[in-house]
Amino acid sequence: MTGQGSGTADTPPYGDGRGAGRPPTAAGRGAEVAFTSRTIFAAAHVVADPFADTTPDGPAAIDWDATLAFRRHLWSHGLGVAEAMDTAQRGMGLDWPSAAELIRRSAAEAAAVGGRIACGVGTDQLNASVVSLAGIRAAYEEQLSLVEGAGARAIVMASRQLAATAAGPDPYVENYGHLLRQAAEPVILHWLGPMFDPALEGYWGSADLDAATDTFLQIIAEHPGKVDGVKVSLLDAEREVRLRRRLPEGVRCYTGDDFHYPELIAGDAHGFSDALLGIFDPLARLAADSVCLLDSGDTAGFRKLLDPTVALSRHLFEPPTRYYKTGVVLLAWLSGHQSHFTMVGGLQSARSLPHLQRAYEMADGLDLFPDPDLAAARMRQLAAVYGGVA
Template sequence: MVAIPLPTPDGTLERWSPSGRRTPDSPTTPPTSRIAYAAAHVVVDPLVGHDPTHTVALDWDSTLAFRHHLWSCGLGVAEAMDTAQRGMGLDWKTTTELVRRTGAEARARGAAWVAGVGTDQLPPGPATEQDIVSAWREQLELVGDEGAVPVIMASRALAATATGPEDYHRAYGAVLSQAQGPVLLHWLGEQFDPALAGYWGHRDVAAAADELVALCTDHASVVAGVKVSVLDAEVERRFRAALPDGVACYTGDDFHYPELIAGDADGHSEALLGIFDPIAAVAGAALARLDLGDPAGFTALLEPTVALSREIFRAPTRHYKVGVVFLAYLCGHQRHFRMVGGLEAARSIVHLSEVLRLADRAGVLPDPELAVARMRPLLDAAGVSL
């Protein structure tokens, strides 16, 4: 394998070539011992003729083909979540089309999927509680009509309006009381979105968890589960144990997911993860080992991906989408490294080089030679040479 120059965090260059570790074969059917969804990214159309930082245009063929890739690895698709740049460039009109197109693909395939329900169609500026509830209901109807399990996402508008826990209980209660079927809730921590600091009416994450447990208890007949994305394994374990019967915990912890999915004597978390987008094949293979009663095999496959995930989700965590799309490009799932709003510029060539190294070690590069070939022009554009 031909070596390429990769920058290092200390400002030097190293000559690097892939180890040759290949992606394991993943099952084509969903796991039986766990529920697992990959939050999917979107592929932008790089040839749009308008300002790419303000105009949203997706490459629909590549975007939908990637959803089929996730399904082929045995994973469900979590559509229109923050991984798809909800709240970071993807507008409501495009989101609507994304949900409808994915719904058609999922129905044709008989595949599992969930979809995000937010309030991002609201205009900028202050919103009333009724505005927020109406926005959630509009999106809830769309997602339900398309056949997905709705994931009610945290609302920036509510975070800006609420003055205490009672406001969250009232707003969520108004939405949940009219839900036509089971829904998931999504607790997205401020690491992922600083505008959500103090969500559920508490700055303290443990107190916020208690508030969410109380909400789930009040609405246990409709809340099927909660995705927890706070990057704190102990908080998630305590939260998981406190949930009422019938309400599942879905880990969104991209730092500690192997141990949380594997579980312990007190239970386990299901999975709804952004990191499952770039590591889908490895994740599917690992979950298959768990189905076979082989937790050691599960850990052996999934644990090497943690260092990669921690690099992708390093602070500022909200820019993790860059690493996700970068790996989709290196792995051949899209022909370019471009993102909605030009977000690809949010991470450095040093960071991307480390993502490449760690992806190789984790065995998530299906074609290492292709990855090297696709890395070369990025290095050239950054002025990297030996």
């Protein structure tokens, strides 16, 4: 079946995917059983150092212990970690030196615990928005070398500099082709829509999404064996399905659609999407339990468990969508995964108190918090800081 969006279930592409094991799930699966039907990544956030004396435009200050502990939490549920992506505030507070250190540390941790990991490769070490195509190529190569040298799968992210510099599709075909030829292992190509980053409007050389899709597929077709899969973050389920059906045999489609993920992962008679999702950062347990149901052939049970989470995801990702990270970190704090609600770049201020309050209420309604009393107490503290009723 062509373009089904996944490889064979018994040959996971990155290690054994087991992490440190996960607790028994709703499907009754054992703690050490890897997923068999889908490949699932959570794009993970970073935990800031709340005591660092820095500014929003200064170097990122990261609490490395808490950041790596959260990755172990994701691996413990059997999820892979998509590292140094937009959920980690790449280009929104996380500078390249910090991203490089994050990649090195997380890849080493993944090797230590047997966790699956893939890491973002971009061009964000470039200072200017418009640079030469040769400079963009060199920046991509530098980051690809670091990621592969760390032992991780590469996720080739969209480049703001390429979007600002390229005129038409040819520079994309040339630059991506050059990078794919350099890659030692098959990569994941990431198509991030402008709702996540307005600077990426017209990516692949055209604002016409049909034309952009043709260029995207041309690049994949011209480099057989070099693309493990594509991550599509356009928040358009019908377009993703059409693209998925046109992918060459063996090329996965990793949904990045935080609005329609249950139906896309469940799939149809023609295939399915695997997943690489920011929303699976706060939904790790529910995501793992639901995929275990899918592994057992219980698609209805999968949808019954995961469908109710979509309303929360749509709330967190509401426009301006790029600020969804604030809600993700809020839920990590309320869940006890970190001791504070501080983000690199000061992004904790990017959403209003009513938005955060509603996120808490929706997450609580999903029984998302391991300690509901702790979550409630922390939400009261936040309201008091904002000047609301404690």
